[in-house]
Amino acid sequence: MADGIARAMWERYEPVHDLVYFAPEARRAADGLGLRGYWMGYFALRAAPLGAAGPAVVTSCFYVFHPRRVGRALPDAWTYTTPADALAARWEAVDAAATRVLGADVARSAELAEAADLAWEAAAAADTTGRVLAAANQALERPERPAVRLWQALTTLREHRGDGHIAVLVGQGVGPVEAMVLKAAVGDSDKAFLRDTRQWEPAEWQDAERRMRERGLLTPDGALTPAGVTLREEVEASTDAAAESPWTALGADRSARLAALLEPLTRAVETSGMFPPGNLVGLTRQRPAAR
Structure with a gap:
């Protein structure tokens, strides 16, 4: 589909998915499981569909985190809880967060249920060959509650x-740190926030910048060269192309209907005030001001 539907849909579903990272209900759910600190909760809740995966697998799947960051959370998290309990806790947290942010009437509305069913159909049609996190999430049972079903499908x-x-x-030879440098250099996300939250040392970040300069991708002052801009555009275009299969299966009209149904939900989440500054996921459309 050459109309940019894959990117347009991502811009709409990413904020709703992000409830599990930033909603206080998610933090309370992790605390209720006995998980210690934000990052142990983050890794356990996000990795739970994989089973009791260890740090090597999760570092590989999540890609941009320093192994030390992951290793401080896993496998210790599985001594406090189980993947099954973590999955149940994240669904409960998302249901509570969606009800609070969207309002009970919206969270239980026919329109949200329609969005949930369309999103579930698209997610079920996604080609997960070679996509470990997607496959693990796709294999989960279909939640009965519409808000949870919508969130799980979008996830x-x-x-x-x-x-x-x-x-x-x-495929482009862009390693984990280089990926963060590329994101920061184009202005999508804050450099210091990316480096610190992913726990890369300044020296490791500087080494990645040096490697990118040697490839002709980065100027001495940290901006992208023309070759760097081209690489970034190729990465984004290829990512969009690789994400098209769910929307091809759903069809243009029904994908557009889902986008329209998601728009007010996305706006409500974006203006809720729960997101930290720094645009960690690099959303490119203008976000409304928080309430």
Whole structure:
């Protein structure tokens, strides 16, 4: 589909998916499981569809985190909880967060249920060959509650896109730190926030910048060269192309209907005030001001 539907849909579903990272209900759910600190909760809740995966697998799947960051959370998290309990807790947290942010009437509305069913159909149609996180999420049971069903479907679609993005980066020879440098250099996300949250040392970041300069991708002052701009455009275009299968299966008209149904939900989440500054995921459309 040459109309940019894959990117347009990502811009709409990413903020709704991100409830699990930034909503206080998610943090309370992780605390209720006995998980210690934000990052142990983050890795356990996101990795739970994989089973009791260890740090090597999760570092590989998540790609941009320093192994030390992951190793401080896993496998210790599985001594406090189980993947099954983590999955149940994240669904409960998302249901509570969606009800609060969207309002109970919207969260239980026919329109949200329609969006959930369309998103579930798209997620079920996604080609998960070679996409480990997407496949693990796609294999989960269909939730009965519409808000949870919508969130889980959007999460499958999000991880499907993310898995494809990682494959593109690997194919282009862009390693985990280089991927963060590229994102920061183009202005999508804040450099210091990316480096610190992913726990890369300044020296490791500087080494990645040096490698990118040697490839002719980065100027001495940290801006992208023309070759760097081209690489970034190729990465994004290939990521979009790799994310098209769910929307091809759903069809243009029904994909457009889902986009329209998601728009007010996305706006409500974006203006909720829960997102930290720094645009960690690099969304490119203008976001409305928080309430």
